[in-house]
Amino acid sequence: MKIELASRIRELPPYPFARIDALKADARARGVDLVDLGIGDPDLPTPAHIVAAAAKAAADPRHHQYPSYVGMMAYRESAARFCQRRFGVKLDPAREVVALIGSKEGIAHFPVAFVEPGDVVLCPDPGYPVYATGTRFSGGEPYFMPLRRDSGFLPDLKAIPADVARRAKVMWVNYPNNPTAALAPKGFYEDVVEFALKHDIIVASDMAYSEIYYGGAEPPKSILEIPGARECAIEFHSLSKTFNMTGWRVGFAIGNEALVSGLGKVKTNVDSGVFEAVQVAAMAGLDGDLGVVAELRREYEGRVNILCDGLSAAGFDVIKPRASFYCLIANPKGVSSLDYSLKLLEAGVVATPATGFGAGGEGFVRLTVCAPRDRLALAVERLTTLR
Numbered sequence: 001m002k003i004e005l006a007s008r009i010r011e012l013p014p015y016p017f018a019r020i021d022a023l024k025a026d027a028r029a030r031g032v033d034l035v036d037l038g039i040g041d042p043d044l045p046t047p048a049h050i051v052a053a054a055a056k057a058a059a060d061p062r063h064h065q066y067p068s069y070v071g072m073m074a075y076r077e078s079a080a081r082f083c084q085r086r087f088g089v090k091l092d093p094a095r096e097v098v099a100l101i102g103s104k105e106g107i108a109h110f111p112v113a114f115v116e117p118g119d120v121v122l123c124p125d126p127g128y129p130v131y132a133t134g135t136r137f138s139g140g141e142p143y144f145m146p147l148r149r150d151s152g153f154l155p156d157l158k159a160i161p162a163d164v165a166r167r168a169k170v171m172w173v174n175y176p177n178n179p180t181a182a183l184a185p186k187g188f189y190e191d192v193v194e195f196a197l198k199h200d201i202i203v204a205s206d207m208a209y210s211e212i213y214y215g216g217a218e219p220p221k222s223i224l225e226i227p228g229a230r231e232c233a234i235e236f237h238s239l240s241k242t243f244n245m246t247g248w249r250v251g252f253a254i255g256n257e258a259l260v261s262g263l264g265k266v267k268t269n270v271d272s273g274v275f276e277a278v279q280v281a282a283m284a285g286l287d288g289d290l291g292v293v294a295e296l297r298r299e300y301e302g303r304v305n306i307l308c309d310g311l312s313a314a315g316f317d318v319i320k321p322r323a324s325f326y327c328l329i330a331n332p333k334g335v336s337s338l339d340y341s342l343k344l345l346e347a348g349v350v351a352t353p354a355t356g357f358g359a360g361g362e363g364f365v366r367l368t369v370c371a372p373r374d375r376l377a378l379a380v381e382r383l384t385t386l387r
């Protein structure tokens with residue numbers, strides 16, 4: 001029997017990091033000590049009060065059965081309280097909040113509820129690849145909105161052709177942004193909501209990095225703070241980066257009731273919710289002392305200073321983040337992002353070519369600060385040899 005993958009899988013773009021992964025594995029097998037700044041996965045542990053809440057809940061048989069598809073009411077209430085506390089956004093936990101198995105799950109499943117074959121989905125380029133993949137899995141067509149350095153890595157809404165806007169069903173926005181680390185300035189979400197209401201487009205805002213911001217930067221806003229957003233927007237939140245919980249797989253989506261309930265319908269049919277002990281742990285984070293998150297921001301900021309200031313002093317063209325834990329370095333002229341990351345790898349530092357997030361990432365490699373300070377200092381030392 002010949003086993004054939006479905007076209008939606010066959011036609012996925014090639015895995016962009018295959019070559020780097022192979023070279024990385026090879027170097028490690030030879031005993032080379034690489035400084036791996038390739039992956040956005042916090043190296044610090046989940047705060048102790050969250051782990052303790054999980055341990056207690058896991059031991060309680062009341063949490064051992066199938067959870068609710070859309071999340072425990074207590075978890076949704078906790079997420080709503082967090083959003084009120086953090087953004088001043090008031091939500092009805094019964095109708096405007098749905099639990100997610102990490103925000104990636106919700107981002108991938110959202111188009112199943114709203115995108116028809118042939119619909120256009122506006123995706124940032126560069127951008128988190130799941131926006132386009134989820135679109136394609138639902139038969140939709142991604143239209144890539146370029147994010148350029150000279151426009152603050154914001155999409156130019158006026159440059160979206162009228163026929164594309166007419167066919168567009170969903171627009172993804174993501175600030176703080178991966179991979180560019182850009183923040184949305186005041187007014188950006190107003191423009192997005194106005195554009196969306198004018199063209200009947202759903203706005204899906206990815207706030208995975210909402211709590212990771214530094215120094216003078218204002219805490220990122222929720223799009224739901226903007227008048228009119230309740231008519232057209234859904235926002236995806238994650239505990240992964242806020243509380244060092246990438247492994248726990250928990251997040252939530254909030255916003256327009258019809259959008260939240262459409263996503264909930266998909267989930268009812270494809271998964272059986274988040275383990276309740278994980279939801280209880282997440283509640284301990286969301287309702288707990290947010291000083292742990294402030295502490296985390298301070299740590300990342302110290303790391304960003306070591307990495308970015310060190311590389312700038314060595315003559316690199318570095319974009320120092322005001323949010324998220326990503327730093328972009330511009331490639332030297334005439335060198336592609338992939339070739340440049342291979343060069344960095346030869347020097348003993350793993351970076352991600354920003355083209356892994358779309359063709360619009362050409363010109364940059366991405367480094368994370370998910371590594372201890374001494375490792376970041378070592379990365380600076382190694383990369384300085386390239387100048």
Ligand SMILES: Cc1ncc(COP(=O)(O)O)c(C=O)c1O
Pocket residue numbers: 040101102103104105128174177178206208237238239240246250251
């Ligand atoms: C922009 C962005 N959105 C969403 C996610 C998904 O995070 P999670 O599924 O852990 O909530 C990531 C993960 O790296 C991300 O970079």
